[in-house]
Amino acid sequence: MQIVIVGNGVAGMEAALVVRARMPEAEITIVSEESEHFFSRTALMWVVCGQLDYPDIEPLERDVYARQRFRRVRARAVGLDAEARTLKLVGDLPDLPFDSLLIACGSRPRPGPWPGSTLGGVGHFVTMQDLEWLEAELHGGPAKAGPPNSGGHLAHTTEDSPYLPRTVSAVARGASSRRPCVVGGGLIGIEAVEVMHAAGLRPRFFIREEWFWPIAMDSKESTWIAERMREHGVDVQLEEGLECFEADDAGNVVAVKSDRGERYEVDLAVIAIGVVPNTDWLKGSAVKLDAGGGIVVDEGLESSVPGVFAAGDCASVRWFEGSRRPEQLWYTGREQGRIAGKRLMGDAALYARGAWYNSAKLFDIEYTTVGLVNMNLEGEQNFYFEERGSVRSTNRVVVADGRVVGFNFLGRRWDHEVLLRFIAERRSLEYTLEHLHEAAFDTEFVPALSIPPEARRAPLSGPAPSGVREPITPPTSAASRVASQGAR
Amino acid sequence: MDLQGQNGLVSTYRQSWRNRGLAGVLVSALLVTFYLVLYFEDKLEKVIHMRPLTDFATSVGLRNRWYLYGLLYCVLMIVGGALYLRKHGNSRYNQLRIATNVTVQVLFGFLLPFIMPLFNGPELYVSYFWPLKYDYFYPHTLQDLPLYFAAYTVLGSLLLAPIMAYFFGKRWYCSWVCGCGALANTFGDPWRHLTSKSTRAWRFEKWSIYLVLGLVLLTTALVGMDFLVGAQHPTFHRLVAGEHWDDWSLKYLYGLVVGAILAGVVGTGLYPILGPRVWCRNFCPMAAFLGLVGKFGRFRIRVKPGMCISCGNCSTYCEMGIDVRSYAQSDQSFTRASCVGCGMCAHVCPRGVLKLSNAPRGQADKKRQGLTVVDF
Ligand SMILES: Cc1cc2nc3c(=O)[nH]c(=O)nc-3n(C[C@H](O)[C@H](O)[C@H](O)COP(=O)(O)OP(=O)(O)OC[C@H]3O[C@@H](n4cnc5c(N)ncnc54)[C@H](O)[C@@H]3O)c2cc1C
Numbered sequence: 001m002q003i004v005i006v007g008n009g010v011a012g013m014e015a016a017l018v019v020r021a022r023m024p025e026a027e028i029t030i031v032s033e034e035s036e037h038f039f040s041r042t043a044l045m046w047v048v049c050g051q052l053d054y055p056d057i058e059p060l061e062r063d064v065y066a067r068q069r070f071r072r073v074r075a076r077a078v079g080l081d082a083e084a085r086t087l088k089l090v091g092d093l094p095d096l097p098f099d100s101l102l103i104a105c106g107s108r109p110r111p112g113p114w115p116g117s118t119l120g121g122v123g124h125f126v127t128m129q130d131l132e133w134l135e136a137e138l139h140g141g142p143a144k145a146g147p148p149n150s151g152g153h154l155a156h157t158t159e160d161s162p163y164l165p166r167t168v169s170a171v172a173r174g175a176s177s178r179r180p181c182v183v184g185g186g187l188i189g190i191e192a193v194e195v196m197h198a199a200g201l202r203p204r205f206f207i208r209e210e211w212f213w214p215i216a217m218d219s220k221e222s223t224w225i226a227e228r229m230r231e232h233g234v235d236v237q238l239e240e241g242l243e244c245f246e247a248d249d250a251g252n253v254v255a256v257k258s259d260r261g262e263r264y265e266v267d268l269a270v271i272a273i274g275v276v277p278n279t280d281w282l283k284g285s286a287v288k289l290d291a292g293g294g295i296v297v298d299e300g301l302e303s304s305v306p307g308v309f310a311a312g313d314c315a316s317v318r319w320f321e322g323s324r325r326p327e328q329l330w331y332t333g334r335e336q337g338r339i340a341g342k343r344l345m346g347d348a349a350l351y352a353r354g355a356w357y358n359s360a361k362l363f364d365i366e367y368t369t370v371g372l373v374n375m376n377l378e379g380e381q382n383f384y385f386e387e388r389g390s391v392r393s394t395n396r397v398v399v400a401d402g403r404v405v406g407f408n409f410l411g412r413r414w415d416h417e418v419l420l421r422f423i424a425e426r427r428s429l430e431y432t433l434e435h436l437h438e439a440a441f442d443t444e445f446v447p448a449l450s451i452p453p454e455a456r457r458a459p460l461s462g463p464a465p466s467g468v469r470e471p472i473t474p475p476t477s478a479a480s481r482v483a484s485q486g487a488r
Numbered sequence: 489m490d491l492q493g494q495n496g497l498v499s500t501y502r503q504s505w506r507n508r509g510l511a512g513v514l515v516s517a518l519l520v521t522f523y524l525v526l527y528f529e530d531k532l533e534k535v536i537h538m539r540p541l542t543d544f545a546t547s548v549g550l551r552n553r554w555y556l557y558g559l560l561y562c563v564l565m566i567v568g569g570a571l572y573l574r575k576h577g578n579s580r581y582n583q584l585r586i587a588t589n590v591t592v593q594v595l596f597g598f599l600l601p602f603i604m605p606l607f608n609g610p611e612l613y614v615s616y617f618w619p620l621k622y623d624y625f626y627p628h629t630l631q632d633l634p635l636y637f638a639a640y641t642v643l644g645s646l647l648l649a650p651i652m653a654y655f656f657g658k659r660w661y662c663s664w665v666c667g668c669g670a671l672a673n674t675f676g677d678p679w680r681h682l683t684s685k686s687t688r689a690w691r692f693e694k695w696s697i698y699l700v701l702g703l704v705l706l707t708t709a710l711v712g713m714d715f716l717v718g719a720q721h722p723t724f725h726r727l728v729a730g731e732h733w734d735d736w737s738l739k740y741l742y743g744l745v746v747g748a749i750l751a752g753v754v755g756t757g758l759y760p761i762l763g764p765r766v767w768c769r770n771f772c773p774m775a776a777f778l779g780l781v782g783k784f785g786r787f788r789i790r791v792k793p794g795m796c797i798s799c800g801n802c803s804t805y806c807e808m809g810i811d812v813r814s815y816a817q818s819d820q821s822f823t824r825a826s827c828v829g830c831g832m833c834a835h836v837c838p839r840g841v842l843k844l845s846n847a848p849r850g851q852a853d854k855k856r857q858g859l860t861v862v863d864f
């Protein structure tokens with residue numbers, strides 16, 4: 001059996017391992033343009049900081065290709081022939097025939113819409129090549145050795161690939177960046193800001209919205225994060241978008257103009273306004289894409305072409321409220337990869353869209369979110385408690401229909417499994433606050449959260465404005481349950 | 489304000505002295521030389537006709553070179569501990585742990601044994617136990633110890649230490665009390681990422697540490713036998729417990745190889761090359777013993793399923809070379825005999841995935857099968 005996988009990210013690699021575990025004889029070919037080894041994209045920021053080295057962010061030992069007998073093709077896939085069942089590679093590399101194919105080609109950065117977005121010294125923070133570029137701009141190069149065979153794909157790529165190396169403006173200037181900026185107030189944006197701060201600089205952070213990350217935070221929560229960023233020396237520019245970038249004669253960025261008419265001198269800019277499915281190379285093929293470019297898949301992750309599957313950031317899946325878009329998360333990518341692996345072997349398997357949860361770290365503030373938060377539910381109410389003792393934290397519980405449906409926490413660590421249980425058991429706010437300590441996951445000796453009785457009875461506020469979502473009706477399925485995929 | 493999680497690790501790979509650069513190698517060379525002089529001063533004396541450490545120690549009123557060593561140890565730990573807390577002090581666990589380490593070392597590792605003899609008391613080390621302090625189980629030593637202390641050290645080694653390890657893991661000793669661990673976690677902390685995570689290193693560790701444990705058991709048993717029958721069997725006595733160095737007795741060899749070379753010269757001298765827990769990880773019989781007990785005990789590292797982003801911070805900063813990520817990314821809570829419970833993996837995890845725990849095991853430790861599905 002010939003199995004071809006495009007992408008050695010978490011989704012592609014997980015699928016390959018699932019197949020190999022059960023099919024010792026299958027021929028598994030992994031096509032990956034970006035990098036020699038599977039690496040954790042989520043960990044890029046620590047490499048720039050110097051906190052981790054390149055091998056540290058590789059979740060599997062480097063000999064995994066040899067041990068698992070995966071064939072590696074370091075080249076760009078440029079198309080798909082659904083009739084002939086072959087994957088087309090760039091240039092005159094021979095086509096790859098397949099019995100089943102997994103497309104796990106991830107995301108590429110959303111390009112900046114402003115004039116000058118492709119100048120020298122302007123870039124993104126998504127790919128391995130972005131990492132190398134940012135290290136060169138901020139530190140003059142990698143701390144130790146860079147990625148192995150970093151240019152291994154350059155003979156086999158195309159002009160429009162997201163994995164091309166960027167020009168480093170620091171080289172022309174003869175000095176590392178002094179005045180960097182980041183555009184776009186989301187998770188990747190704040191990571192880029194942290195990386196610059198760790199380099200001892202004072203980055204400027206342009207956020208178009210009224211507060212940082214409104215899709216996930218309400219204004220009180222976000223105010224704390226902005227405060228913390230400012231304490232660390234970040235110039236947080238709220239409600240300020242861009243007009244254009246200005247260049248010097250060499251074509252390197254020297255300033256940005258904001259939509260408030262201000263001009264700021266900068267010598268480095270990271271555009272972090274989201275990612276889009278990395279599927280340009282599939283346009284015009286038989287594989288159906290949605291409006292945003294995501295590969296339309298059914299519940300078994302199969303695309304419109306039988307035997308061709310998609311998983312991870314590039315797969316457009318159906319969400320609980322009926323809409324369709326990719327899930328750009330590590331754990332969902334991993335899970336989709338596992339399901340896709342089974343499908344590649346011809347097994348029946350369904351991808352059961354799990355409840356939403358995630359955690360992150362915003363500078364030094366822990367963040368956990370579970371369930372329906374900032375969803376603008378009909379009849380939604382929010383309980384909010386801010387703790388300012390030896391621990392500072394914000395704690396928000398979303399209530400709809402007289403039961404808890406979501407949690408948003410900053411400053412402490414929480415066990416999302418317990419929180420999901422509260423939701424599944426349709427618990428009341430009262431019960432949940434009473435039992436909240438069961439979900440605590442703080443490190444040892446951290447004093448427990450205590451919400452005084454009067455705070456528990458404080459009036460609730462309306463829906464947290466997300467500013468981006470139409471109101472949705474809360475899902476009212478009577479049968480609430482927690483089940484695990486394995487049990488299904 | 490208490491914030492959990494790491495800060496101050498950001499420059500790890502950008503400082504060459506922490507990455508086997510020239511300065512690191514020089515520090516290592518200096519440490520190795522120091523330990524060689526410390527342990528082999530009497531041999532050195534035959535060549536250079538002076539005893540540099542002893543002479544210096546007596547000239548400053550420290551009586552002998554071991555007290556000088558004890559004092560230096562305290563100084564390095566206090567300075568290293570302060571630097572450690574500047575980096576990782578935003579965690580209560582770290583604050584309490586390092587404060588305990590330094591207190592134990594200064595009081596029981598230096599002051600008490602230094603002061604007691606001034607009042608004609610015995611020189612006792614209450615924070616060290618057999619099999620780390622192997623000579624406390626030699627009958628001759630036991631005989632000379634005050635009775636209360638002999639009882640304390642025997643019960644401490646055979647009852648207190650393993651019982652504590654059952655309930656709290658070996659961390660109660662290796663990360664809170666023991667001077668070797670304490671030096672590694674303070675002075676040695678800048679090099680903690682150098683501990684090898686390779687499978688080969690793990691294989692070596694499993695052999696070497698249980699080999700030393702076997703050796704200490706054998707040595708203790710034979711020296712005990714020698715106490716009973718040595719007088720009748722002079723050859724046996726010489727081979728097992730001969731005091732003169734060219735007897736090459738088991739007792740002498742164990743002290744030389746394990747006590748001096750592995751614990752001192754290699755264990756501490758090579759901090760900047762192999763990471764700070766070389767001794768604890770590969771050779772310490774106490775760690776082996778308590779680790780085995782801990783394997784059946786309550787302490788483990790709980791993994792919050794699904795949350796791990798495979799970033800590698802935990803594995804990189806584990807001073808014992810445990811590939812924590814491999815457990816975390818497969819949603820598996822775990823107990824590893826080598827884990828000293830320093831807490832660093834939980835501390836540096838940017839997604840709050842890990843938690844050190846002594847609580848009785850429950851549902852939460854089960855390996856999860858897939859995504860949690862909740863129908864709203
Ligand atoms: C800076 C940053 C931080 C993040 N932090 C988090 C986080 O904290 N938590 C979280 O849940 N998620 C986070 N994410 C998102 C997460 O990294 C992604 O959801 C996940 O990596 C997607 O994995 P994937 O396997 O779908 O695709 P990818 O990891 O993007 O892999 C795609 C692979 O496809 C290959 N490829 C693509 N096109 C072609 C082609 N035409 N030919 C050949 N090969 C091709 C590439 O070589 C690449 O290896 C972060 C993302 C970024 C950029």
Ligand code: SF4
Nearest residue numbers: 806827828830831833
């Ligand atoms: S596993 Fe964690 S607690 Fe145990 S030794 Fe390693 S870093 Fe320390």
Ligand code: SF4
Nearest residue numbers: 796799800802816837
């Ligand atoms: S457990 Fe935490 S530190 Fe370790 S790899 Fe996972 S996310 Fe990273």
